[in-house]
Amino acid sequence: MRYRTLGKDLRVSVVGFGCMGISHAYGKPLEKKEGIRLIQQAADIGYTFFDTAESYGTAENPHANEELVGAALKPYRNQVMIATKFGISFDTSSTEVNHPIIPDSRPEVIFSSVEGSLKRLGTDHIDLYYQHRVDPNIPIEEVAGVMSKLIQQGKITHWGLSEATEDIIRRAHKVCPVTAIQNRYSMMARWHEELFPVLEELGIGFVAFSPLANGLLSARYDLSSSFDPTYDYRSMMPQFQAESLKKNETLLSLLQEMSRAKNVTPAQISLAWMIGKKPYLVPIPGTRNPKRMLENLKASEVILSDQEIKELDQALDQMEMSEVFGGSRIENRS
Numbered sequence: 001m002r003y004r005t006l007g008k009d010l011r012v013s014v015v016g017f018g019c020m021g022i023s024h025a026y027g028k029p030l031e032k033k034e035g036i037r038l039i040q041q042a043a044d045i046g047y048t049f050f051d052t053a054e055s056y057g058t059a060e061n062p063h064a065n066e067e068l069v070g071a072a073l074k075p076y077r078n079q080v081m082i083a084t085k086f087g088i089s090f091d092t093s094s095t096e097v098n099h100p101i102i103p104d105s106r107p108e109v110i111f112s113s114v115e116g117s118l119k120r121l122g123t124d125h126i127d128l129y130y131q132h133r134v135d136p137n138i139p140i141e142e143v144a145g146v147m148s149k150l151i152q153q154g155k156i157t158h159w160g161l162s163e164a165t166e167d168i169i170r171r172a173h174k175v176c177p178v179t180a181i182q183n184r185y186s187m188m189a190r191w192h193e194e195l196f197p198v199l200e201e202l203g204i205g206f207v208a209f210s211p212l213a214n215g216l217l218s219a220r221y222d223l224s225s226s227f228d229p230t231y232d233y234r235s236m237m238p239q240f241q242a243e244s245l246k247k248n249e250t251l252l253s254l255l256q257e258m259s260r261a262k263n264v265t266p267a268q269i270s271l272a273w274m275i276g277k278k279p280y281l282v283p284i285p286g287t288r289n290p291k292r293m294l295e296n297l298k299a300s301e302v303i304l305s306d307q308e309i310k311e312l313d314q315a316l317d318q319m320e321m322s323e324v325f326g327g328s329r330i331e332n333r334s
């Protein structure tokens with residue numbers, strides 16, 4: 001197993017396990033027993049970094065994912081790092097399948113969130129606590145101050161920011177050192193590459209979410225794939241629409257060609273590409289399928305040369321591709 005260090009000292013498996021899709025955004029939630037088994041399988045095969053959030057769940061059970069992660073990882077607690085997030089809820093009254101996000105990082109809300117997360121996760125500390133989305137109404141310095149207090153109290157050991165910009169990262173880091181950011185990053189979503197120099201300067205890790213562009217980069221989806229419009233965000237994601245198929249042909253053919261040449265899979269090439277780029281980058285793909293879970297972990301054994309990565313980047317820069325899902329709409333807190 002290969003490991004990486006995020007920030008100063010958070011040691012995690014080079015591929016982490018994104019637990020969100022078990023309860024949220026990728027179809028009807030799995031049965032509790034099945035979800036627990038899946039997470040334990042991930043720990044058994046060597047994942048040591050698990051990603052969840054207080055907001056991953058459904059209208060009926062909004063915190064379902066943390067409950068699952070807590071129950072599953074109880075016997076593994078000393079050998080794994082658990083990351084969770086605070087600071088958003090979903091507007092479940094909306095008819096959109098991808099419910100709008102309502103940010104809320106008021107200090108009193110964070111202090112109450114952390115207690116809820118600790119309880120559901122069945123642990124006395126959170127290894128990495130992210131602000132899920134920046135709250136435009138609360139200065140980031142105030143949030144960082146709350147993080148300092150939680151670290152002093154031993155309730156969290158590290159903190160991070162999700163979908164943060166350079167300005168926010170710098171301001172937050174000044175008040176309380178940031179261990180990692182967690183931003184969207186894949187061959188179809190490369191806009192955060194501009195943060196690499198800032199992260200290098202400040203010694204902050206990059207956790208890449210949706211690293212397979214929500215599955216598309218596995219090249220296992222086509223016109224016959226259908227997604228439940230009640231629960232599955234992929235039903236509205238631009239990259240899975242019929243008209244995107246043609247636009248993504250070049251990208252998927254390139255991945256298929258390269259994976260055949262190396263006797264690996266397109267998903268593994270996608271993950272190996274980002275792992276090979278930066279030593280502080282950790283992708284956290286999610287899957288409900290144990291075989292794919294192993295496939296994704298094994299991507300850490302696929303080594304691409306600097307030249308191969310550069311050529312892939314050049315090809316990506318030039319090729320046509322469809323739009324990719326960029327996140328749910330953000331609403332104001334009323």
Ligand SMILES: NC(=O)c1ccc[n+]([C@@H]2O[C@H](COP(=O)([O-])OP(=O)(O)OC[C@H]3O[C@@H](n4cnc5c(N)ncnc54)[C@H](OP(=O)(O)O)[C@@H]3O)[C@@H](O)[C@H]2O)c1
Nearest residue numbers: 018019020209210211212213214215218267285286287288
């Ligand atoms: N910070 C944030 O705002 C944020 C936002 C989104 C996600 N996240 C985190 O990032 C994690 C990963 O992101 P994500 O789940 O959105 O996207 P992803 O990992 O890019 O894609 C997940 C999808 O890809 C499919 N998949 C995974 N591995 C595959 C493989 N080897 N072959 C074929 N299909 C494969 C899965 O389907 P199957 O289950 O059918 O395999 C699932 O539908 C989440 O679990 C969550 O923890 C964070």
